[in-house]
Amino acid sequence: MSELKTILQQLKMRLPGLDNLAIEPGRKAQAAVSLILRDCDGLAQVLIIERAKNPQDHWSGHLALPGGRAAAGDADLIATAARETKEEVGIDLLSGGAFIGQLGRLVPNNPRLPLIEITPLVALAPLHHSLRLNREVEAAFWLSIRQLKEQGRSTVFKYQIAGRQFQWPAYRSERGPIWGITERILTDFLQLLD
Numbered sequence: 001m002s003e004l005k006t007i008l009q010q011l012k013m014r015l016p017g018l019d020n021l022a023i024e025p026g027r028k029a030q031a032a033v034s035l036i037l038r039d040c041d042g043l044a045q046v047l048i049i050e051r052a053k054n055p056q057d058h059w060s061g062h063l064a065l066p067g068g069r070a071a072a073g074d075a076d077l078i079a080t081a082a083r084e085t086k087e088e089v090g091i092d093l094l095s096g097g098a099f100i101g102q103l104g105r106l107v108p109n110n111p112r113l114p115l116i117e118i119t120p121l122v123a124l125a126p127l128h129h130s131l132r133l134n135r136e137v138e139a140a141f142w143l144s145i146r147q148l149k150e151q152g153r154s155t156v157f158k159y160q161i162a163g164r165q166f167q168w169p170a171y172r173s174e175r176g177p178i179w180g181i182t183e184r185i186l187t188d189f190l191q192l193l194d
Contacts, residue, residue, distance in 0.1 A: 003043050004038070005043070008100070011101060015101035015192060018101060021102070030070045033066065034120075038142065046065065046142070046143055050063055051137065072194060090132030099122070104120075108181060129152065156169060
C-alpha cells in the first residue's frame with residue numbers, strides 16, 4: 001500500500017469533516033489555506049510555497065501553504081482555498097482534486113500581524129497537475145511527509161523585533177525553515193498520523 005493511501009486511511013478516521021465553513025460577514029477577517037497532498041513514486045508529499053517579497057505583505061518571503069483571505073464572491077471557505085490555490089500555483093482542486101477535511105482554525109500569535117482567522121483545509125492534488133506560479137509566489141516545492149515526521153521541528157527561526165531576539169520552532173526544508181502559522185498547521189496535521 002502506498003504511503004499516501006495509509007495516510008488517507010488515518011485521516012478518514014481522525015480528520016474533522018468539511019463543516020461550518022461559511023464566510024461570516026461582520027466578524028474578524030477569514031482566510032483559508034490548502035494543505036495539498038500528492039503521491040510521488042509511492043511517497044506522500046505536501047506542497048509548500050515561498051511567498052514573493054512584497055513590502056505590503058505581512059508574510060512576505062515566508063514559507064507557507066497556498067491560500068488567502070476570503071473574497072466577497074466566495075461561496076464559502078472551500079471556494080476561498082480553491083480560488084487562492086488556483087491563482088497562486090495553478091492547481092484546480094475542484095477539478096480532479098478533492099478537499100477531504102479541515103484542521104483547527106488559527107489566529108496569528110504576533111500582535112503586529114493582522115487579526116485574521118485561518119482555516120486549513122486538507123486536499124488531494126489532481127492526479128495530473130502542473131505548477132504555474134503567479135507574482136505572489138516566488139517558488140513552490142513538494143516536501144516529503146515522512147521527512148517532516150522523522151526530522152520533526154529540528155531547527156529554529158530567529159528574528160529580531162525592536163532590539164529583542166525571538167525564536168520559533170521550525171521544520172527544515174530546501175528553502176529554509178518553515179515556522180509560524182505554517183509550522184503550527186503542519187504540527188496539527190502530523191499529530192493525526194501514526
